[in-house]
Amino acid sequence: MTETLSPDDIKNQIRYVSHEIRNHLSICDMYSQIIKKNLEKEGIKNPSIENAISCIQQSVRIIGTNLMELKSINNGCPQIFDFKNLVTKGVEMSKAYVCDKNIEFEVFIKNTDNIEVDENRFLSCMVNIIKNGIEAIDIKGKISVLGEVKNGKGIIKISNNGKPIPKDKQLTIFEQGYTTKQTGSGLGLAICKRFLAEQNATLELKKSTKDQTTFEIGVNII
Numbered sequence: 001m002t003e004t005l006s007p008d009d010i011k012n013q014i015r016y017v018s019h020e021i022r023n024h025l026s027i028c029d030m031y032s033q034i035i036k037k038n039l040e041k042e043g044i045k046n047p048s049i050e051n052a053i054s055c056i057q058q059s060v061r062i063i064g065t066n067l068m069e070l071k072s073i074n075n076g077c078p079q080i081f082d083f084k085n086l087v088t089k090g091v092e093m094s095k096a097y098v099c100d101k102n103i104e105f106e107v108f109i110k111n112t113d114n115i116e117v118d119e120n121r122f123l124s125c126m127v128n129i130i131k132n133g134i135e136a137i138d139i140k141g142k143i144s145v146l147g148e149v150k151n152g153k154g155i156i157k158i159s160n161n162g163k164p165i166p167k168d169k170q171l172t173i174f175e176q177g178y179t180t181k182q183t184g185s186g187l188g189l190a191i192c193k194r195f196l197a198e199q200n201a202t203l204e205l206k207k208s209t210k211d212q213t214t215f216e217i218g219v220n221i222i
């Protein structure tokens, strides 16, 4: 049975998908630049080049999936993944957004198990949340990603220091169109909420103070 979408649903779908295409194309772009620089400096065999290439390939696959969604052919394809591997992959992809900032990454995944998610959508969520964290840091700061499997759930705590979210905006940030950035579209967190809810996963802002902002993803273990 095919689902009938209202004009508003279609408009939203197109906006969401375009947003993701833009995000992931810029990842490809930035990693290509890194590859180019490394090739010039050090020659062909280099782990960071290999990592960059695999991230580019992942992003290209995501673009492919998004384009399929634009044609309403694909509505997500859940598969079984190792929690630790997938979280680590999401962190690696997001590092493209660091650019010239001085950002320390602390990544600790305590234990692991199997989760059933749509890989591209799950990675999109991680990228959106970590990208926001990087954008909240002016020049120098720290991003931490802590993962743990506990009570049948995979919990990922993604934190950054930098400018906090005002108390009265801490619910508004999940609404479509809310942005405080000059070039932002205010779609990132709305997309994350939707993508994660579709996979029976959760997303919450746990805290935002002058010391730390923490988002938490909770995904069911299989």
Ligand SMILES: Nc1ncnc2c1ncn2[C@@H]1O[C@H](COP(=O)(O)OP(=O)(O)OP(=O)(O)O)[C@@H](O)[C@H]1O
Pocket: 019, 128, 132, 133, 136, 160, 162, 163, 164, 165, 173, 174, 178, 179, 180, 181, 183, 184, 185, 186, 187, 188, 189, 190, 213
């Ligand atoms: N980690 C964070 N630290 C501080 N503010 C944040 C953080 N994450 C989100 N925000 C706030 O929430 C707003 C909405 O975030 P969201 O990702 O939905 O949109 P955006 O980043 O503005 O634009 P884009 O559509 O490009 O993602 C941001 O503009 C910012 O004000």
Ligand SMILES: [Mg+2]
Pocket: 128, 131, 132, 187, 188, 189
């Ligand atoms: Mg964002």
